[in-house]
Amino acid sequence: MAGVQVSNLSRSFGAHKALDDVSIDFADGGFYALLGPSGSGKTTLLRQIAGFDFPDSGRIAIGGESVERVPVEKRRIGIVFQNYALFPNMSVADNVAFGLSVRGEAKAVIADEVQRALDLVQLGKLGSRRPHQLSGGQRQRVALARAIVTKPRVLLLDEPLGALDKALRVDMQIELKRIQREIGITTIFVTHDQEEALTMSDRIGILRDGRLVQEGPPEEIYDSPKSEFAATFLGDANILRGDTTGTGIRLPDGTTIAAGAGVSLAAGTKASCAVRPERIRIAIDAGVPDQTYANLLKGQVSKRIFAGNNSTYFVERDSQTIKVIVQNTGIERLVEGQDVMLSWSPESTVLIAAS
Numbered sequence: 001m002a003g004v005q006v007s008n009l010s011r012s013f014g015a016h017k018a019l020d021d022v023s024i025d026f027a028d029g030g031f032y033a034l035l036g037p038s039g040s041g042k043t044t045l046l047r048q049i050a051g052f053d054f055p056d057s058g059r060i061a062i063g064g065e066s067v068e069r070v071p072v073e074k075r076r077i078g079i080v081f082q083n084y085a086l087f088p089n090m091s092v093a094d095n096v097a098f099g100l101s102v103r104g105e106a107k108a109v110i111a112d113e114v115q116r117a118l119d120l121v122q123l124g125k126l127g128s129r130r131p132h133q134l135s136g137g138q139r140q141r142v143a144l145a146r147a148i149v150t151k152p153r154v155l156l157l158d159e160p161l162g163a164l165d166k167a168l169r170v171d172m173q174i175e176l177k178r179i180q181r182e183i184g185i186t187t188i189f190v191t192h193d194q195e196e197a198l199t200m201s202d203r204i205g206i207l208r209d210g211r212l213v214q215e216g217p218p219e220e221i222y223d224s225p226k227s228e229f230a231a232t233f234l235g236d237a238n239i240l241r242g243d244t245t246g247t248g249i250r251l252p253d254g255t256t257i258a259a260g261a262g263v264s265l266a267a268g269t270k271a272s273c274a275v276r277p278e279r280i281r282i283a284i285d286a287g288v289p290d291q292t293y294a295n296l297l298k299g300q301v302s303k304r305i306f307a308g309n310n311s312t313y314f315v316e317r318d319s320q321t322i323k324v325i326v327q328n329t330g331i332e333r334l335v336e337g338q339d340v341m342l343s344w345s346p347e348s349t350v351l352i353a354a355s
């Protein structure tokens with residue numbers, strides 16, 4: 001096994017910088033998600049690590065060794081893409097055996113290793129089937145077995161679950177995580193799906209326009225986003241804008257919002273506060289003053305979306321809509337048009353420099 005270090009990696013296509021000075025340390029045995037909008041450079045980064053494409057500048061090291069000049073087949077990397085190109089005219093077992101056969105391994109060794117890989121992905125009894133006799137999820141497991149049978153040092157997954165429907169996708173997320181833990185392989189996972197990134201990975205890197213805008217454990221990025229982009233891309237966030245007071249902001253109508261985390265900024269400069277919808281309390285009035293929920297805003301409910309276990313309220317105030325998510329624990333429901341008081345704690349409020 002091995003970690004992967006990417007240092008100051010840049011890659012342009014014509015005038016377009018697909019990767020712009022990206023540095024990430026992918027820890028040995030870790031599960032790392034690369035997240036970002038379409039065209040942000042996720043696949044380009046994966047292709048550089050795999051060796052399908054080469055950087056204009058920067059370094060890539062696998063297990064501490066520079067691999068910029070090492071061809072793809074010598075990097076000992078397992079790869080699974082969304083369009084898992086299995087050989088249609090070969091059995092499942094032969095598909096999985098392919099990499100080992102090319103390497104010239106003995107037949108008995110191949111049979112053993114293939115069976116072990118198929119057992120690991122829980123397809124041990126389906127080795128003689130053809131790919132068209134499998135479901136989408138099963139085909140994706142074959143692709144995974146094929147990627148890991150050669151005992152690669154690193155596993156690269158590019159939207160591997162993208163073609164699966166929601167229920168199957170959730171099953172496969174659990175399965176993939178189990179397999180990754182079992183073999184302890186360094187895994188780099190590209191996804192569009194923020195929930196998938198949050199639930200599966202030890203660390204997340206958010207890319208935008210070829211640059212790494214933030215990276216860290218899921219909780220850290222969620223609780224302490226460093227930019228409006230990170231706050232709104234990973235999870236939902238209300239962004240309030242104003243002038244900094246040093247410890248928070250003053251909104252255009254003069255209301256102050258206190259922040260418990262984030263950058264320290266000189267008073268008077270433009271800044272934003274980000275607050276997650278589930279951190280805001282909503283009530284008909286302010287009730288008994290409570291220092292914990294020191295941030296208060298009056299508003300009016302414009303819309304309520306009932307989703308069974310929770311409701312989302314859209315609250316209008318000073319030409320801004322604030323989103324609040326409340327668990328439906330049996331307390332009264334607020335109706336559209338109702339005047340309400342929103343309250344939340346400074347600790348749930350992150351101060352962000354204006355972008």
Ligand SMILES: Nc1ncnc2c1ncn2[C@@H]1O[C@H](COP(=O)(O)OP(=O)(O)OP(=O)(O)O)[C@@H](O)[C@H]1O
Nearest residue numbers: 013016018036037038039040041042043044045192
């Ligand atoms: N071979 C290429 N030639 C020209 N431009 C390219 C090439 N490969 C990628 N690009 C461009 O580089 C940028 C990054 O592409 P990349 O595929 O890495 O994005 P991505 O984040 O993986 O997007 P998606 O989520 O849509 O797959 C895009 O603007 C893309 O058009």
